[in-house]
Amino acid sequence: MANLQSIMDHAVAVARKAGEVVREALSDDRKVMMKSSAVDLVTQTDQKVEQLIIQSVKEKFPSHRFIGEESVAAGEACVLTDDPTWIIDPIDGTTNFVHAFPFVAISIGFAMNKQVEVGVVYSCLEDKMFTARRGKGAFCNGEPLAVSDQTDIQQSIISTEFGANRDPEAVDKIFCSLRNILSLPVHGVRGAGTAAINMCLVASGCVEGYYEIGVHVWDIAAGSLVVSEAGGVLMDVDGGELDLMSRRIIAANNRSIAERLVKEITPFRPPRDDSPPQKL
């Protein structure tokens, strides 16, 4: 039986170390490479930080498994089993990092039996360490977090992202959802440029709801626990149960805001994170 407190302590320590590396790299030249498209970016710092986290966890927990964004990009399988698994996004907000736009997170989730037990999101340029353990609450720099108590979507801020999908049909659907939500009207629509920080903003009570289609399991694993432990709710964009591998999420302060978002979102289904690689 894994000791969840020692896992949490290790995740926090390694996230802090990773944050230092990211902050230092901001003053260097950032060599940008492309992944799936010209707007899906990666840097050597993403790769270096992922290796640093995985090496450090392997030394302490040699039997644990990993799903890491850059390891998957390099060809590793993206499969969540019942085994203890660390789900890592070394830099959530790489585009922000490339442009020094000041919201960049290290996201580390730990799951067992396919359930996230520990979530750590380190917003490293703000020096905010968000932590959650299932059943034990969510915190920012040690202070307890609670979602907003707003139930009226017209009095709400909603956050979302446009993502890296430039397929015209997907873009149309993204804009259709956005137009519906803006026209309710809501107080405002925001986007921090990182899924993990958007979710921590919901957990902190300053954003009522966040939704996105196109995220990956490493973007949302840790943040989803921070939201639910702060009293929020998670669901699929069609109102069903959240599936971490489905690349779709609503994270909201309460069920009434989440269900209102479901009514306004035009859903679509990107290929799942755990779908077998396409044969060429």
Ligand SMILES: O=P(O)(O)OC(CO)CO
């Ligand atoms: O910067 P990253 O890790 O590619 O993540 C993006 C979404 O995939 C922002 O959340």
Ligand SMILES: [Mg+2]
């Ligand atoms: Mg990410």
Ligand SMILES: [Mg+2]
């Ligand atoms: Mg990333």
